[in-house]
Amino acid sequence: MTMHAPTPATDDALTPLARAIAFYLPQFHPIPENDRWWGQGFTEWTNVVLGRPRFEGHYQPHLPADLGFYDLRVEETRIQQAELARQHGIEGFCYYHYWFGGTRLLGRPLDDLRSSGKPDFPFALCWANESWARTWSGRDHDVLMQQSYSVEDHRAHIEWLAPVLSDVRYIRVDGRPLLLIYRPDAIADLARMVDTWKTHCRHVLGAEPWLVGVRTGFSVGSTSVWAAAGFDGVVDFQPSRHHFPPARSNAGRAVAIARKLLPERWYDALRNNAWLGERELNNIVDYRAYVEGWINDVPAPWLPHYPCVFPSWDNSVRRTAATIIENHDPELYARWLAAAVERVADRPLDQRLVFLNAWNEWAEGCHLEPDKRHGLSFLEATASALMRRSISFSEKG
Template sequence: MTTPPHVGAPRSTPNQRHLAFYLPQFHPIAENDEWWGPGFTEWVNVAKARPLFHGHRQPHLPGELGFYDLRLAETRAAQAELAAAHGIDGFIYYHYWFGGRRLLERPFDSVRASGEPDLPFALCWANEAWTRAWDGHTREVLMSQDYGDDRAHARWLAEAFADPRYIRVDGKPIFLVYRASRLPDARRTTDVLREEAERAGVGPLFLARVESFTDERSDPAALGFDAAVEFAPDWKVVNGGLTRRAVSAARRLFPSRRPWQTRNYQDLVAGMQAKPAVDHLRFPCVTPRWDNSPRRGRNGFVLTGDTPERYRDWVAWAARTAPATPGGESLVFVNAWNEWGEGAHLEPCRERGRAFLQAHRDGRAAAGDPGRTQP
């Protein structure tokens, strides 16, 4: 097999951007009030977390930004300032669209309407059902993923793509889909997205599927996408090829075993760095840490041994090896800016302050790219 020129080529380029996934679940909404209790936000899970074993770092409590509310413009401005100062060029907002109904939309809508902050942004459609188990599987479904009319969705998206801050790759607005394989007709969806973007005058799109689960690893072109985006942690790496569903089934079969799972952070890094090259364009993803026990309790998954130094080295590796698009641009993704309920956050915490933010900036500099912010 001939390796395409864009795969695995070490590079350090001023055209590289580092983009962090951004969770908007830090403000109350009526639906969460009904499902989880009045005033529920992600902070409820974060604050109630407790250690499950000796040396388990919980709870992760926020540092200088505090238990913020994303309805406040001051909070969003402070986040953007921190991100830009530490090598993060933009946020990838999770976008929740259920057949025409949106949830957790207020922070993004406020950013669009106000024009502030000026940090670039893009959208990732988190096209999973919402369940009480927080895992996207259809156990007790709170909000089903009714795909509805692709064209109505595409027309709404085209308005967002037109924002001058919206991130473009090779001159095209980038749009991510978290579970591309779940689309009823992925080719039709991607065709409609492209048609409506052209009709609205925002030009051709750059569509990327996220390798969120082990069934999201095929060539993205077959589904109408231009590229793939890794997701860290890669469950195939950390579970030795087992899917998260298979691990959950094993826990039910063997309830006497330790209910939570732990893996070493450095083993994850080594495994993700050793993944074989692919024939298609696939951008790397890094994570500073992972611990979803605040959401999943004793069914959680915990990475141990994470340090800012190890994260810095992983960022440097990703920056050096990230592939280039046909237009010569390069992307590195971060999971995540503020996934506090999964322990994956660059935002400062009480225990380590800005250590992981500074590690990201230092890792990028070590690769020869000090970083900059541009749409």
């Protein structure tokens, strides 16, 4: 018998037209490694509260409303998040999972979820298999945690993953646990790893994982390689950085070079210089133009593609030369999500996956959680697109 995660309850008891899964960042609690690298008590909020407008009309800072500046070690917070998502048609969260040769980082929210049984809300994992660098301070070359791969580690990793995939709340597609990998192209022995993982899960769980690669603007090569390795689908992650324009000024190019070459104390002084606040330094993208471009785009062949949409994007609290997608709007977002739902409408319900970036990427200005300006508007837009119902969007001024 085919098993899948429970259908989310909604106010009007309508069944969503697609299975909406929101990427979930577990960065909102302190860990010893971040204390060493960034300072005592560092969490995602440390960057968020530093947000300032860089030019007239620039929306910063993004500050939380209903849920406040939460700590993911608090069970009540995780339950509130799940209820808010469920009420607006979101089926589950896809937790970023950080594994570095047997070392896990930011794992407590998932561990507490498993041990306590709360919240009773579907979830899946996305292995964020990238090395950690000082990206948030603009120093990408300064590696903090190196990602590496080996046959032994692939075996150890799936042995750790299998009990998580067996959780009754774990999201399944046609009875198989959904498992995402953020950078499949970074894994040299990909086919061998996939075979190891699927073989182990068949023996231990009685089902192979529904394995999905994440295609980003940093992805290289064709997804045909992923198909040949045994993947079942591709998430077209958005925003896709290859759509972002390059730095459009000499100042922007100079800062990009300085970010890589200058000693940190000089670079920090440069960041604080007033001339860096000019609009021309940043990559500015219009939200409507981005949405229109996506709607008119044609997915690549080889594997089933699962669309991904985002409500907003602004990484200026992490970047000196930032990418800011301005003029984001709940009605445009609802239209985009409705178009994404249409792309999967001809598939069996279990395979109608649509991904939302993100539930809580606050430092990237990319969150469905309510903020001070928009309140519940983007969550209401999510419900309207998934349920095909008309609502009015009222933003908090």
